[in-house]
Amino acid sequence: MNKPIPNSLRNLPDERGRFGEFGGRFVAETLMPLILELEAAYETAKGDPAFQAEFDYYMKHYVGRPSPMWFAERLTKKLGGAKIYFKRDELNHTGAHKINNCIGQILLAKRMGKTRIIAETGAGQHGVATATVAALFGLPCVIYMGAVDVERQQPNVFRMKLLGAEVRPVTSGAATLKDAMNDALRDWVANVRDTFYIIGTAAGPHPYPAMVRDFQSVIGVEARAQMLEAEGRLPDVAVAAIGGGSNAIGLFHPMLDDDVRMIGVEAAGRGLDSGEHAASLSRGRPGVLHGNKTYLLQDADGQILEAHSISAGLDYPGVGPEHSYLHDIGRVEYVAVTDDEALAAFQLCCATEGIIPALEPAHALAYVAKIAPEMAADQIILMNLCGRGDKDIFTVAKHLGERL
């Protein structure tokens, strides 16, 4: 495994949980002692080989890691440029990268003696992954989900129920992901002593952004080694979709000190200038929400705006603070693709590679399809195929005018 170099970009956050000016711990005093306790517990666990061994065990035997890295040969030929590889995190148990983080956090919850699990979810993927690990470890689990999302994601709601979780529809605000996160935080404040909050993305108060990144870094660590084995070198470009940004930071972080161009793809929804998008880095400005300072979609008075994306997993008005930092220093490029471009890429992936991708990585693929043809045949693109698309077939059918 490669070690961080001097002046490494991989040594953040600092002791205050800051990535440059971003991150931090912006929570009410009731939660602050809990956040500090969590940070101490995580620091201890991180340095404990037994914890790492336990994490590795579940990664291998339960999640099914390492996930393969696939040379997408037909897609490469079709696009006619750089070689395209997929990191196949859609093959994980529960069908996405979310489970990596949930295993890590529930192992920590267990170490801390917590007896109740809560989580927020948008599309339901993180909710399903959380309900899965709660079932595996026999802990009661409450999932907060916007009432609007409960309506449009019925299959995932049922999955969570089958797994024994209680799904609480959230009706406050716009009844979507950010409101679900608000209500999960409210639950946590009211049940601080026994409850562990499994946040689903690399955002929230410190230590969550660092902790989630560390658990998701299994993606980049594997991909880096797999690429060296397959090609004898690292990729020229790494590409991943950005909602909160956990799959992207998991892929990027182990390669931040390497000479690899990195591109995060946000959701442009109906267009960056339509007012209906989820591109907080492309169109937002720094602010504080959900415990961290980061780029946010907000109005002139600092009120948070609703995000829009065809992909419920990208439909969040903020982004993890490390991405805000990597954006400001220019280490990672952040671009955006529209709902329509993602839909086209979704179909392209099905037809050329026989893989139904989730709409989230379909955004990454849409950008790959833009840059690959302009690159040389001996150049390499590595894309994180972070989730499978079974959950999205109803959404896609509706947009394609098909009735299921």
Added chain:
Amino acid sequence: MNRIAATFARLKAEGRAGLITFVEAFDPDRATSAALLAGMAARGADIIEIGMPFSDPMADGPTIQLAGRRALHAGATVAGTLDLVREFRAGNDTLPLVLMGYLNPILSYGIERFAADAARFGVDGVIVVDLPTEESDMMLPSLRANRIDLIRLVAPTTSDERLPVVLKESSGFVYYVSITGITGTRTASADDLARDIPRLRRATDLPIAVGFGVRTPEQAAIVAQYADAAVVASALIDRMAAGLDGNGHASPALIGQVLDDVSALAAAMRLEPRVAYASLA
């Protein structure tokens, strides 16, 4: 001596605890909150907290969440809230006003500009719910330069070891969040307060206000036995929210009912002999 210190000095001289009431700015409209501010001052509130509406109030229960939503719908902004303060101050130069809200609208307004305008318009203290001690260096210098108190929240989860950290740079008063939970839900018992307030007294000389879950004159009277002030917010908003007409407006009669509640609470603060100060101060 600023208005907050002067008020607690007066309360101590009167041998009673103070009543802190709460108005969500622009809920359900500007005129109603202006009328409530003036009316509460006339009916015996000792300090008034003005809630600054935010789209994502993560420490608030349903009552204040909905109040914030009505207020934003009515066009509430940071500038508009400060203008309410300016208008109140034109008629009252003694009653302390404390702004309570979340960080992002203040960041968006600009911290320096916020502190300067708040001071100019007559704000005495600021409570920023999601700005814990560890992050408050971002606001403290500006507030201090403008002689505005940064009032800190202390919770049941704040350990004895942590109390000095939280209280070190506090001024004005200490706001004790008497329950682990969100606003307007559970209520702390007399036993809870008998256990918790002395713990705080040992750590600070500042006056202690108790909030979150104080709803009735009886509960306020219990708080008055232990603390220096009781904060009542959600109960007053609930009274108003339940009586709004079909267009979401508050009639003069409804505002009168809310103010009657304030009178009853103010009377409760004058009922119980102040044993706490004598034994603990």
